[in-house]
Amino acid sequence: MKKLSFLFIIFILIHSSVSAIDRRTEQFSTEFGYLTLPLPYVIPGAGMGLGFLGGFNNVPFGST
Numbered sequence: 001m002k003k004l005s006f007l008f009i010i011f012i013l014i015h016s017s018v019s020a021i022d023r024r025t026e027q028f029s030t031e032f033g034y035l036t037l038p039l040p041y042v043i044p045g046a047g048m049g050l051g052f053l054g055g056f057n058n059v060p061f062g063s064t
Contacts, residue, residue, distance in 0.1 A: 033057045 036054040043049075 030058055032059065 034054065034056045036052055039051040039053045041049050041051065
């Protein structure tokens with residue numbers, strides 16, 4: 001009986017430590033974001049220049 005109660009207590013302790021943690025914030029952000037980077041370049045024979053590299057995320061196209 002002692003062995004059974006000991007195993008039960010161990011099971012309860014392990015189960016409580018393994019159970020998932022509740023998420024307090026949304027998994028996916030809904031804030032609009034963008035990124036732009038200057039992109040200088042040198043091409044032999046063509047010269048030097050400056051371009052921009054950019055990206056957008058979470059662009060609101062409508063509700064789903």
